[in-house]
Amino acid sequence: MLVILNPQSNAGTALQRWRPVEHALRERDTDLTVEMPSDAEQAAKVVRASFESEAPDVIVAAGGDGMVNLVLNAIMDPETDRPRRGAERSALGAVGLGSSNDFHKPGRTRIADIPVRLGPAELVDVGKATMLLPDGTRTVRYFLLNASMGLVAAGNHSFNHARGLIGWLKSRNVEAAIIATALSNIATHKPLAVQVRGSDWVHTAPITNVGVLKSVHFAGGMYYDTPVTRADGRFDINIWEAAGRARILGLIAGLYRGKFVGSALATCHRDTSVELRPAAPAPLELDGEITIVESARLEVLPQVLKVCAL
CATH class of the missing domain: 3.40.50.10330 (Probable inorganic polyphosphate/atp-NAD kinase; domain 1)
Structure with a gap:
């Protein structure tokens, strides 16, 4: 080992x-x-x-x-x-x-x-992200949990670089630091103009967030109620529609109870691949790590990696 x-x-x-x-x-x-x-x-x-x-x-x-x-x-x-x-x-x-x-x-x-x-090991899916960067180069990164663009990606970026009060909270109470980061980002959030394109569908309206999942768990205590598993060969693509701050807070409160599908702000797809094309370079989060991208294509690589089971 x-x-x-x-x-x-x-x-x-x-x-x-x-x-x-x-x-x-x-x-x-x-x-x-x-x-x-x-x-x-x-x-x-x-x-x-x-x-x-x-x-x-x-x-x-x-x-x-x-x-x-x-x-x-x-x-x-x-x-x-x-x-x-x-x-x-x-x-x-x-x-x-x-x-x-x-x-x-x-x-x-x-x-x-x-x-x-x-x-014991089991075979699981791996997500592949092919990213076009602002300097015109392309790069590939892999992920096991999820990708996001919008509010969650912005929150991850803030959390990873936390200073001051949130930095202090992070070392003492992680969930409190995550909530403080979310509140701070919601206060300044604006809907993101991004085209989200699947194999036979497209979403063009501004959004609050899009999550591309191989695991329902994200950002500490939040989790979705969509059906994705680690080895089902599909992504769940969960879109948070654009909304005001109060409705976003309500959605986040629901996610701490594992409630998403029933929300009026929820749009859900299942697919083997998805393309994200923001109107301007935007942060893309992969398993909590941030890359600024012009666009990205995400695809599932079915059961290609041995991972130790829970």
């Missing part, structure tokens, strides 16, 4: 929370290797180097959802849309040391009260 650890996750508390988990894992796996790369580029290099000899049975992303996404993208090969050569025998596992840990939900397994995914 190879662990890629981000000690800076969750406002720098990850290393302290990792110690009892490491102790428990070393009791069951004497071949456990733990790496703490200095940055994202070095972390990707460590993951890829592990495939050059005898690849580990499990590569564990220890940190938040961003760390899971980093390890995922180090595993995947853009030339084949499959795991890199040598990575086929490795499963992706995780130890949830982050602030939201949506990858682990609705998680049942814990070590020292930390959510973990280290069980």
Whole structure:
């Protein structure tokens, strides 16, 4: 087992929370290797180097959802849309040391009260995002949970770069920090002009948000009531129609109870691919990580990656 650890996750508390988990894992796996790369580029290099000899049975992303996404993208090969050569025998596992840990939900397994995914492997879908950047270049990123554009992406960007009161809250009460971030972004939010195009449908009216899901869980305690699963070969595309602040707050309150489909603001589609074309460059969120894009095509790669079960 190879662990890629981000000690800076969750406002720098990850290393302290990792110690009892490491102790428990070393009791069951004497071949456990733990790496703490200095940055994202070095972390990707460590993951890829592990495939050059005898690849580990499990590569564990220890940190938040961003760390899971980093390890995922180090595993995947853009030339084949499959795991890199040598990575086929490795499963992706995780130890949830982050602030939201949506990858682990609705998680049942814990070590020292930390959510973990280290069980038997199952094949799951991977989302592929082909993005056109403002400088004219194209790039590919993969995701396991969801993508968004609009209010949620703006909120993730603010949360990731939190300072002041929200930064203080983030280190002490994650859900309170998420709510404070949402309120701050709602106060300045304007409907986003974006064309959302599926295989046989198109949505052109301004929106509050669009979520492209492989998991219903997002942004801490919110979750949808649409049917997507990790291995069903489809996205749920959930559009929040443009609305005033009070109605958006009502929608968000419903999402904390897992209520979305019945809202007058909800438009739902299921599809294998979707294109997002904003009127001007806009933030695209993939598993909590933000990229500014001119446009993006998102597609499902069915059951291409081994992931440790809950």
